[in-house]
Amino acid sequence: xxxxxxxxxxxQVVISxxxxxxxxxxxxxxxxxxxxxxxxxxxxxxxxxxLGAYVTYFLYSQxxxxxxxxxxxxxxALFVVGVVLQRTLVFRVVDAPELSxxxxxxxISIALVNLAQNAFTSDxxxxxxxxxxxxxxxxxxxxxxxxxxxxxxxxxALAFLFLKSTRLGKAIRATSQSREVAMVCGVxxxxxxxxxxxxxxxxxxxxxxxxxxxxxxQPEMGGVWTFKSFLVIVLGGAGNYPxxxxxxxxxxxxxxxxxxxxxTQLSEVVAYVLLVLVLLVRPAGLLGGRQT
Amino acid sequence: xxxxxxxxxxxxxxxxxxxxxxxxxxxGPIRIGASxxxxxTYAKLGKNQHEGYQLCIKDLNAKGGLLGRKLDxxxxxxxxxxxxxxxxxxxxxxxxxxxxxxxPYSSPVTEASANVTEKYKKVMVAPLAATTSIFKKTPRxxxxxxxxxxxEVYLEGLxxxxxxxxxxxxxxxxxxxxxxxxxxxxxxxxxxKKGMQVVYTEAYPKGNTDFSALLTKVKAANPDVxxxxxxxxxxxxxxxxxKELNVNPKMYGVTVGGDLPEFYDxxxxxxxxxxxxxxxxxxxxxxxxxxxxxxxxxxxxHEPSYHSAAGYAGCLIYAEAVKRAGSLEADRVREQLLKLxxxxxxxxxxxxxxxxxxxxxxxxxxxxxxxxxxxWPDELAQGKARFPTPxxxxx
Numbered sequence: 271x272x273x274x275x276x277x278x279x280x281x282q283v284v285i286s287x288x289x290x291x292x293x294x295x296x297x298x299x300x301x302x303x304x305x306x307x308x309x310x311x312x313x314x315x316x317x318x319x320x321l322g323a324y325v326t327y328f329l330y331s332q333x334x335x336x337x338x339x340x341x342x343x344x345x346x347a348l349f350v351v352g353v354v355l356q357r358t359l360v361f362r363v364v365d366a367p368e369l370s371x372x373x374x375x376x377x378i379s380i381a382l383v384n385l386a387q388n389a390f391t392s393d394x395x396x397x398x399x400x401x402x403x404x405x406x407x408x409x410x411x412x413x414x415x416x417x418x419x420x421x422x423x424x425x426x427a428l429a430f431l432f433l434k435s436t437r438l439g440k441a442i443r444a445t446s447q448s449r450e451v452a453m454v455c456g457v458x459x460x461x462x463x464x465x466x467x468x469x470x471x472x473x474x475x476x477x478x479x480x481x482x483x484x485x486x487x488q489p490e491m492g493g494v495w496t497f498k499s500f501l502v503i504v505l506g507g508a509g510n511y512p513x514x515x516x517x518x519x520x521x522x523x524x525x526x527x528x529x530x531x532x533x534t535q536l537s538e539v540v541a542y543v544l545l546v547l548v549l550l551v552r553p554a555g556l557l558g559g560r561q562t
Numbered sequence: 563x564x565x566x567x568x569x570x571x572x573x574x575x576x577x578x579x580x581x582x583x584x585x586x587x588x589x590g591p592i593r594i595g596a597s598x599x600x601x602x603t604y605a606k607l608g609k610n611q612h613e614g615y616q617l618c619i620k621d622l623n624a625k626g627g628l629l630g631r632k633l634d635x636x637x638x639x640x641x642x643x644x645x646x647x648x649x650x651x652x653x654x655x656x657x658x659x660x661x662x663x664x665x666p667y668s669s670p671v672t673e674a675s676a677n678v679t680e681k682y683k684k685v686m687v688a689p690l691a692a693t694t695s696i697f698k699k700t701p702r703x704x705x706x707x708x709x710x711x712x713x714e715v716y717l718e719g720l721x722x723x724x725x726x727x728x729x730x731x732x733x734x735x736x737x738x739x740x741x742x743x744x745x746x747x748x749x750x751x752x753x754x755k756k757g758m759q760v761v762y763t764e765a766y767p768k769g770n771t772d773f774s775a776l777l778t779k780v781k782a783a784n785p786d787v788x789x790x791x792x793x794x795x796x797x798x799x800x801x802x803x804x805k806e807l808n809v810n811p812k813m814y815g816v817t818v819g820g821d822l823p824e825f826y827d828x829x830x831x832x833x834x835x836x837x838x839x840x841x842x843x844x845x846x847x848x849x850x851x852x853x854x855x856x857x858x859x860x861x862x863x864h865e866p867s868y869h870s871a872a873g874y875a876g877c878l879i880y881a882e883a884v885k886r887a888g889s890l891e892a893d894r895v896r897e898q899l900l901k902l903x904x905x906x907x908x909x910x911x912x913x914x915x916x917x918x919x920x921x922x923x924x925x926x927x928x929x930x931x932x933x934x935x936x937x938w939p940d941e942l943a944q945g946k947a948r949f950p951t952p953x954x955x956x957x
Binding site: 272273274275279283290394396398401412413414415485486494527530534537 | 773
């Protein structure tokens, strides 16, 4: 009960892999930023993504706004949430052992999910804005996924530009390389931490806003994204920002090709086996750890 | 003096009358216990079942109760957790000493609780357990009775209609969980029995959101029918991606989730032509169904789901068996439940020697606009199936 794999089918799933890979990269970049700058593993990353998805859902369902135009709003809203979380809670664990930050962000994640369940209920929501696909030479390009890909690519590119070329971006990278030296050079490290957590939350929210157009929204949707982002940054090299990009695309492709050649069930297994292999051969990730 | 005698006589009469009705009063109401999922994962559905029980007890009491006694419902919240339900049934039976128990919500919780009710030889009508293995056990469970149709027949209507229209090939995909696996296995078996060729099967993990690779393979297998054993979000994602990848079967059906109003709200016109299966609809011409629907809406301010209806019917079925047995004694009630053939507002009830449901019919509907129209079985059909399903780009 299997079917013969044709080159056309491979082309089709490679497209799907690249399309979802860009989303993985965008969301994982947020996680990589926080880890790189503060050495905090943010378990609540997926929950922030979930909140971003709800921002889009409510704007779309209440005001009829084009869901793709809600992406910057969701990002701005969650930037603020991220800054508040950093200012009130996360700053307390920046210098603490890593287990403390794990516990804290795990707690934040549980709190956010349960708050969402109370405020929004567990009912599944969806933004049915655009469906169908463009047919290009026998290959189907899903309209919502292609547009989401374009947005994710653009946001990720802007984030890199920001990190590379602006003073604040350079300060973030400097802090990530060595907090002490950055501080000596006049960087306000506490402010950089606020900015980093806000930026990372915004990236997660952007991912959530784009996902809202693709999948059903519910308070527990974020969990799997925390894991996937984690997988991506370990593959690419924890704290290495271009590594997140590579890791995201790699995960998207591996998942899709494994689903095609094996089964959908085995695709997750393959993704984690790949992780183990990378850790065995290149423990610091494909592009190495924490340099910018 | 004469006056006094009359008075004494009246007093004596009053005492006599009172003592005749005394036995019933002295026993008090019949207490029926249940553990239900009022919070946790299954909260929404468990609450509906609870309301079904409540309305049934209210209606029975309005008709004079059971065996001349009023009925009382004792309910605890198991938080959707099987282990908690086990503890609560122990408590209901040994501490609260209830006269009877009714089943909890869901297959996993029923499976766990049944061990307790069997241990204490308590009859349990379990109206919301659809997993065959709960009832088909060796050694046989003696006191548990099924009300809804088993998972294996959810896709029966789809496959039957396809075979009768001369369709030859079917692809079966399912979420890899207990219920969906059983529904998919049932569909595969039935399709083979009807002479159809199963050209593709694949299971996908719970929570899967990207079906591109799976659907690319399904498309290559080019089946006439796609039968998907789903819950809600995977049914939505599959449908969306079928459109994106231009997968065009002549018939496409899902199991759970496809019957929720949210399914149409989410997919809008893309839900059209999709087949789904349900245990019960308020529009079905079963005796008392309309009255149940109206009374339920009035009492609880929302429409009943099939969970509400199954709860109500399960309670009616138990009450009928007690009435026929003339007693609450477990073995006598059990005997009646095994013999009973009954038609409630939920449809038929009849079980085999394992207490396994064999008469209740699933109905298959198709989305016509934002309405679900029952299209199978023929005797309950409200309309004709729109066949074949047109290609996505020809709608």
